[in-house]
Amino acid sequence: MNVIILPLSAFDDTAATIDNAEQLNHIKTVLKASVGDTLKIGKLGDKMGVGQIAHIDDKVCLLENVRLDTNPPPKLGVTVMLALPRPKVLRRLIMDMTAFGVHHIILINSVRTDKSYWGSPLLARLDEFVLEGLQQGVDSVPPAITLAKRFKPFVQDTLPSLINNKSALVFHPYADTSFKEFIHHNPLPDMIIIGAEGGFVPYEIELLASVGVRAVSLGERILRTESAVNATLGRWV
Amino acid sequence: MNVIILPLSAFDDTAATIDNAEQLNHIKTVLKASVGDTLKIGKLGDKMGVGQIAHIDDKVCLLENVRLDTNPPPKLGVTVMLALPRPKVLRRLIMDMTAFGVHHIILINSVRTDKSYWGSPLLARLDEFVLEGLQQGVDSVPPAITLAKRFKPFVQDTLPSLINNKSALVFHPYADTSFKEFIHHNPLPDMIIIGAEGGFVPYEIELLASVGVRAVSLGERILRTESAVNATLGRWV
Known part of the structure; x- marks a missing residue:
């Protein structure tokens, strides 16, 4: 604190x-x-x-x-869309994203998200985890948080207006380009999308691609979701 | 796994x-x-x-x-020296650094490291946490691990030969240069040094400076040790 x-x-x-x-x-x-x-x-x-x-x-x-x-420090100018993680890591993820200054956090359903996660009592405590993150990162303005319980309608109907011609990346181990290469040639993206343990399935990657989200890999090593989120956000600080 | x-x-x-x-x-x-x-x-x-x-x-x-x-994937070519963290986060930190491919991990004492941490039974289980990290990151070669229970003699007598004219950075919130600025003008460092919660005290920063370690900040927001380690290692992937 x-x-x-x-x-x-x-x-x-x-x-x-x-x-x-x-x-x-x-x-x-x-x-x-x-x-x-x-x-x-x-x-x-x-x-x-x-x-x-x-x-x-x-x-x-x-x-x-x-x-x-x-005045509180400026936000990072990045939205993070995350497949709803295991309740055990949810608290730390929300805390860390808030401490970093992510301005919008979207928690979305995915094929590899266990259905039981949406029933976790921790989901009712997001404000508490945000408060912990603000008190860690020395900030007073909470990020916006969106819960998207249905993947397809959210990606098709809501995501396009959020992306709005800006740059959005999804992490996918089988992508041709790595995040490192991408940001060597491009500015940091406005949105990053990260799957649950096991990543997104090909159908989800294709649906994201259909609304303009580009897939990039995070290198050949496989990181825990929590580690991948922090490793990526580190590019902004 | x-x-x-x-x-x-x-x-x-x-x-x-x-x-x-x-x-x-x-x-x-x-x-x-x-x-x-x-x-x-x-x-x-x-x-x-x-x-x-x-x-x-x-x-x-x-x-x-x-x-x-x-062949296992190449190591990152970075040594991480970390003030011994709270036992609660030690497991995840060792796992993550191993999964990233850090080739040498040094756990060192510091003024803000609680003495009781050195008595934690988790310190006897480092091999287990390394195994978890290898199985997460898809690697078969463990990092070297050094335990340095005394800060001053390690920094004065052992660290210089480890640094050996290469580049070593310590994270310090009051440093003039940020890590981001540093790596904009320089290659990634060969060693990063990260304090416990609360960071290193000025005496420790000065002792590190006396053997050629440069202090850089990680921006104005304060991150948890775990988050800072992952955020920094993300620059290598």
Whole structure:
């Protein structure tokens, strides 16, 4: 937690109230902060700044002299469309993409996505994972998140307007061109599409190609989804 | 598991024996393979190839017609020196660095490395995590791994001969140059050095600088160690 991000409702003029258990725990056990100390904070969806601890106990931390005068860092300008991953890695993926500054995250169904993943209780906790990512990456503006439970209608009806003549790549181990070669000759793409473990099936790659998505490989080694997402986003930083 | 890597002792002429519980489970429940099917295998530290299932039960899988005629993919030509991370992320970090093809991994102590990490039972299981990484990345040759429990003597006495006039970078949020700028003007470095959560302290950065390690930043956002390692290695693939 490199900044504490609070909802709009936490603020009242130049005061703010922190009652989230994880944030309180961080202030007390990691920062070891007490009355008079200054905390780095941000308002969700708005600016970042500082506040001074006026009171702290086991239930609440009250801030005074709150100043929110810093703009959050710019977003990366890339949309990531990801086949819904195993619930176990969903939290870290959402956190990492948010920390990197991805501006739009699309979670889509795919043939190799286990149907049970859509029933995971973790899907109801995306806001929590986004908050963790913002607090890791020092940002206050959440990415847009879209859930696309049906692959074909989303790709055919919605994706074209999102791509809108910009550049979109899908990672596919059997593509002729590698991502490395592609970006050696072209600017970084506006959208990257990454499959579940096992990748997309040929039919999905063809459907994506029909709306202008180009397939590229990530080299001959096979990376975990999480590793591939981070490895790719590293090109932007 | 995209290839099954077996120790030298598993091979006997053109036969091989698999009795590792995870590998057996993978063959039966993921690959759903049975007698007559061909498996992609490799010999640890040697070549890769195929073998045909002659017998399989709950305890053992016997392969026949084993051919090991494929060279493993080349290593990345980069050494990663990492402040020993929290045990929780150690497994994934070793797996990922191995899957990427890092040829030498150094785990080093640092001021911000909790002393208890060196007592973690996971440190005795590095070979297991390397095996997972090889089987993920489709490789048969393990990286070299060095444990450096004392920062100063390792940096002063051992690191110079490892760097040996080649290029070594340490990630530091307060560096003037970013990694992106650096590699825009220079070839990819031969060694990257990454701190624990919280990074290296100024004294450590200075000691590294004294043996020729240059500090670069990874942009204004702060990434988790795991995310930073993958984001950086992504430049090589």
